[in-house]
Amino acid sequence: MARLPKGVKPSKCASKDRTRPVLEAGYIRQNGDKWQLETCDSFKLAVVPLKGVNEGEVSEGFVTPEALKALEKTRSEWIANGTVDVEGVSYPRPDLGRYPNTDQLWPQPPAEADKFEIGINAKFLYELAQAMGSDEVKLTIDLGANKQGKRPTSQLRPMTAEPLRGAYGARGLIVPIKVNV
Numbered sequence: 001m002a003r004l005p006k007g008v009k010p011s012k013c014a015s016k017d018r019t020r021p022v023l024e025a026g027y028i029r030q031n032g033d034k035w036q037l038e039t040c041d042s043f044k045l046a047v048v049p050l051k052g053v054n055e056g057e058v059s060e061g062f063v064t065p066e067a068l069k070a071l072e073k074t075r076s077e078w079i080a081n082g083t084v085d086v087e088g089v090s091y092p093r094p095d096l097g098r099y100p101n102t103d104q105l106w107p108q109p110p111a112e113a114d115k116f117e118i119g120i121n122a123k124f125l126y127e128l129a130q131a132m133g134s135d136e137v138k139l140t141i142d143l144g145a146n147k148q149g150k151r152p153t154s155q156l157r158p159m160t161a162e163p164l165r166g167a168y169g170a171r172g173l174i175v176p177i178k179v180n181v
Helices: 065-073 122-131
Strands: 026-031 034-040 045-049 061-063 083-086 089-092 137-140 159-163 172-174
Touching: 061 065, 065 083, 065 089, 122 137, 122 159, 122 172
Parallel strands: none
Antiparallel strands: 026 034, 026 061, 034 045, 083 089, 137 159, 159 172
């Protein structure tokens, strides 16, 4: 039996375009000894680990939009082989074609010296975008440089934001948040 982690909503990253059924559905994939559910709409990709997967109870394949919604709502365990069985309801797992090889989309890890991490409160970013009359925002991160040519992440400045649509000349700032690892 398998479960999704509490609170995840992978359907938010699935395509809403009915002419692209491969991206409208989710896809269960085995990655090594782990199982994951992937959703992608060409602009964003979500990969959610599956919990409690037992041998033979899950297989690779598509998960219809209806089954995705059922998986998000249930706290029960489910099976996904020839069908996705959730709380007594069976959803088909049609062969919709070839799902994208999402592994090739991930950037190669940078050298440690070239890497830094920031956190952004997604709600704040969306509220800022709405304040500027847009759902799309261009963020500019000022990395600056000290005399050694580097700026520690603790000294990152607020990021500037400009709407890609909406109020002409609108602008905003959003402050990075501390990332606890």
